[in-house]
Amino acid sequence: MSERVDCVVAGAGVVGLAVARALAMQGREVLVLEPEADIGTGTSSRSSEVIHAGIYYPTGSFKARWCVRGRELLISFCESHGVAHQRTGKLIVATSSAQLGTLEAARAQAEANGVHALRWLSGAQAKELEPALVCEAALHSPGTGIVDSHALMLALLGDIERHGGFLVRKTALAHMWQENGAMFIEASDGTRLLAKLLVNAAGLAAPQLAKKFRGLDARLIPEARYAKGSYFALSGRAPFSRLIYPVPEPGGLGVHLTLDLAMQARFGPDVQWVDDPQDLTVDPRRGDAFYAQVRKYWPGLPEGSLVPAYAGMRPKIGFGGALSSDFVVQGPQVHGLKGLVNLFGIESPGLTSALAIGEHVAALGQVA
Structure with missing residues (x-):
């Protein structure tokens, strides 16, 4: 029955x-x-736990449409239900003149997706917002935030x-x-x-x-594919009040700095293809590669300050071998x-x- x-x-x-x-x-x-x-x-x-603005995704894709719409719904839901969240804002940074074109492309993509609040900042203007930051230019996304998931x-x-x-x-x-x-x-x-x-x-x-x-x-x-991403936490207080993302790179968004609601910083995720979705152990050696990446925009990152935090698993999929x-x-x-x-x-x-x-x-x- x-x-x-x-x-x-x-x-x-x-x-x-x-x-x-x-x-x-x-x-x-x-x-x-x-x-x-x-x-x-x-x-x-x-x-x-980032509330994304919808900047990078191809125009008309589900990711672009539902991220923009979902952000509006999520902020409203959090406000009406007392869910802890914060609109920290985000800086997408170009750390060399060669990356300025990529940064401009990100701005154009955001406009096409209906994300109109981005502001172009010179390196000096970005440094006024975040004194520890070093970059050629940045996009300021005030609508990006964090939430207690x-x-x-x-x-x-x-x-x-x-x-x-x-x-x-x-x-x-x-x-x-x-x-x-x-x-x-x-x-x-x-x-x-x-x-x-x-x-x-x-x-x-x-x-x-x-x-x-x-x-x-x-x-x-x-076909189920598993992209493991490891995060490393910063021991001590970060000198940032906003999320910091490098310009997008092939295969991902680079090693970015995010904050939790206690304003503690973490870096990641990286990308590691694995066969087992339960493989969530963070290899401390993977943190070695983070230092050079992070120091491109935060030269003052202290040696030995990154400690293994946790790993997540992206539920990637493919059809006929193509992701x-x-x-x-x-x-x-x-x-x-x-x-x-x-x-x-x-x-x-x-x-x-x-x-x-x-x-x-x-x-x-x-x-x-």
Whole structure:
């Protein structure tokens, strides 16, 4: 006998919770299933907690659209729910004249994405804002900030429960299939559910979970790739009050300086391709390469001041060996299975975009 429920969301990270909240606020019955003992123990707990402005992403991409929209929703949510956050602002810095063109390209990309508040600063103007900084020029992004990601997830869960939704921990999905227009779901403990809508928001495990759905075209399931990023904390107080990012470079955004809400600094992440998504140990030797990178914009970084902090795992995906550069959202119009939505490759800026992703999936769910 299967218990009937309107919507099931697999995964209680920040995106899964935002999706479940959006569905619950439509008046739908929502059940969130999380295989771990608590919410947000995966990618959501190992990010830089930055509220991004939406500067770098290709115009029209999901990342660009949902980051800009999501930032607005996130700031409003934090203000209305008392979630700790701060609009620190960010400086994107060119440390040589050769990088000025890249910096200008970042400004043009931001304008195309609808991010209009950026201000070009000379090296001297940037130094007035951050006296320890050395650069040729900088872009000031006043809309960038930081947020307490765990408090955010607790607030999202609070809204879900206030609107009649439930979270069930330590419950993994074992089998899923469609029958007579409904979603049949079997958990690893043998529990069976019958749902109108199933949302795969399992983050790193989303491709593996999709493989458990009987009848889903295997060609639509991406290959999971894992990009480990290590962070190193600064021992002592940083002489910065804003986030500092070098200009974008091939493969990432470089070794940047972020701050937590206590204004403690950390540097990273770097990029290390690994086979095991549970490989989250920080190798202290990786910090050796950070010093030269950071000293390009902060020459005063003291020797021996970087200590291993934590590592995160970017849920990268690929199709046919080629990496996908954007979020991938598959509803019935893609795979033909009514009532199923798959979310793949929700990496940065996933935290900033979460509420906008929730809006989109809730809209899909009305017709799914």
